[in-house]
Amino acid sequence: MKIFNLIILLGMFSFILANEAALVKKLKGNAHIVREGKELAIGVGTKVLEKDKIITRASSSVGLIFKDNTRISVGSNSEFTVEEYMFNLSEKKEVFTTNLSKGSLECVTGLISKINPKAFQLKAKTATMGIRGTHFIVDVN
DSSP, X not given: OHHHHHHHHHHHHHHHHHHEEEEXXXXXXXXXXXXXXXXXXXXXXXEEETTOXXXXXXXXXXXEEETTOOEEEEOTTOEEEEEEEEEETTTTEEEEEEEEEEEEEEEEXXXXXXXXXXXXXXXXXXXXXEEETTEEEEEEO
């Protein structure tokens, strides 16, 4: 019975780790995460999961570093969602799908865009984008 409980616990732990996409590395001002309909405070070291929406306020920004070393800085008055994220080199599974519905961000892409460029998607309904190599800025009006 103890072994069965341990297997269940390890399975739940690996499921939680599998959904982790990024960490908050920098925070300026006021921002929060919306996860499963609940607002959560953000601090340096906060884990960002698949399906999380990051919302920043005026004069605020959040710096994220993803598991594949993609770095994104979400600007003030922004709404940024990690729709789908998977980075598993051993199984050769890479997916990076995000959505900037409002505001701005700056991005320096990591390994996913180098290994599988088609796996990297940043969605925006209407946007102005400046691209220079794998470093770009997006502003959604």
